[in-house]
Amino acid sequence: MKPTELDHAGASEVFNQDEPYVNWHDETLWFVRQKRDKAAFKLPEWEALRERASQIKSYGLSHMDELLEEFERNAIRNGIQVHWAADAAEHNQIVLELLRKHQITHMVKSKSMLTEECHLNEYLTGNGIEVIDTDLGERIVQLRQEPPSHIVLPAIHLKKKDIGDLFHEHLGTEAGATDPQYLTEAARQHLREKFLTRRAALTGVNFAIAETGGFVVCTNEGNADMGAHLADVHIASMGFEKIIPKAKDLGVFLRLLARSATGQSVTTYSSHFQRPRQDRDSKPQEMHIIIVDNGRSTQLGRADFRNSLKCIRCGACMNTCPVYRRSGGHSYHNAVAGPIGSILAPNLDMRKHADLPFASTLCGSCSNVCPVKIDIHDQLYKWRQVLAKEGHVPASKNMGMKVMTTVLSRPRFYQWSGKVGRAVMRALPATVSNSLNPWYKQREMPQPPTESFREWYLRNRKK
Amino acid sequence: MDSRKKILDQIKANKPQPLPSPAEERFDARYADLAETFGEMVNTAGGVAVLTSTWSDIKSHLFATFGQLTNRATTIPFLADWADFSLNVSDPHELEMINVAVIEADFGVAENGAVWVSEKHLTHRVLPFIAQYLAVVIPKHALVDTMHDAYERVNIQDTGWGCFIAGPSKTADIEQSLVIGAHGARGLTVFLLDEQPNPAL
């Protein structure tokens, strides 16, 4: 992973130097958002589904220990071996020990944001284990030695020319070739050889079901299944918040997940693992599940932020976020980027991630699309308060922050300052559009309206 | 260090007040013509839906579509003479040669074109993924409206592994261009078998 020294604002500035590229990035993600809308609007019960998903997850948070114990009991009954990891280091150790026990030095891995969070690849590589990411987008960023820039679309920041060049260098495709069909075929051949020769496969977990002791993994490519069904050892890593109470809850979540993520009505493969595989004439496969905390139980105790644990990692909040779309996933210097990443990250390390809750306009679009109705933008706002109190507010934000807090906490003052602000903008556009105003960068300040919404509303309401 | 205890204790200490189970609410989306909606959704997912009335039709269709391919495998006894590759192997890696596999599935879901494939109908879990092309046969009457109905119909604990499969394997990881055939099957045909009741029964 390339460590980035820059904070979000600094990294966004670099990202914004190439305007046509930023516009392309912005439009590509907006296009995904629009596909989500089309899929959602087709279901009249969409809002009821979101509400139900949110309630199931809230119920889950409030019964988390019982559900985890129920899951463990049932998983063990199914022949799955259950491990518990308090933090990233312990998770990584468990994986390494399992591989060493079987003398395995090569492993395939399908998408798992948790292993990104734990920096598993670096750890295993440092211990002499080769890890191949098998999701196409993840393989691309792995070959580039960079982290995914999006939880669902890991290589969304790259143009096909970048990928063509990369594959030419690593997979021997023709120089200058950029046809996605051709490049995907090359990756298919390259990865098929890995699937066929690796004895261990690690997958993520989308949903773990307390009632059955099984888990569900969703992919479009089929890479999780190709890996797991050919391997002697299947390791599934999950943050404990992936638990849902009942099998029928999957009906709700699978209807929401893909529609929110890419606008598909369901992912191509929704794979339900219940028991280890038993091939004829051979030992049963070993199936392991690692339940990871890594700060989650702390977040569960923060009343203002615990709802972030309801996330099903659909990526919709990123696709819709005006800041994410115009700053790119890498500017968030965290495994999970975008609005949700910005409320998860400070829980792990407030100082390191103090800039992230400020990487938002608080427009609320994220909360509007979130399939489990997390109050994302409210939490971003609340993190700002916490960070300010703890003295972690980045210097550049501090001044404006203080003024904003004063302004927003006093409605009368807000009305007045708006009026003054508009007058100043009309009279002296340069004062606002100068380099001291961070909003001016890469953007023309809008024409100020002659009256505020509030003035307009009061005038028209009387009519 | 007992992490299990540590994690559970901290969860117990930090979790919010217990909430009651969410109220049961039904989402009864009903489609006018299940087979039509299902077929459309299979197509949307990149697959091909074929309505047939006899097993012989399916066989002819398979010969016509995949006749030039070798390494044809099936789990369906009626199609045994169409196949030229035996699934009677213990190591799933040996299935790597298969060009086309034909299997049965329990039922399909109209809202998304998915079929429920499980160990019950398979010799190996990897078969639907490792074959270059996949064809699935379901009875035409075995269709449900939504995923809610699907989970009422299937008990996922009855099988060691099962999967909803909607269309062929796909990816859009290169500049959001849809490409069919990522790691799993490059094509999916779903036969909806509308068998006439056997007058002899």
Ligand code: SF4
């Ligand atoms: S916070 Fe909500 S919208 Fe964002 S990734 Fe999680 S579930 Fe999706």
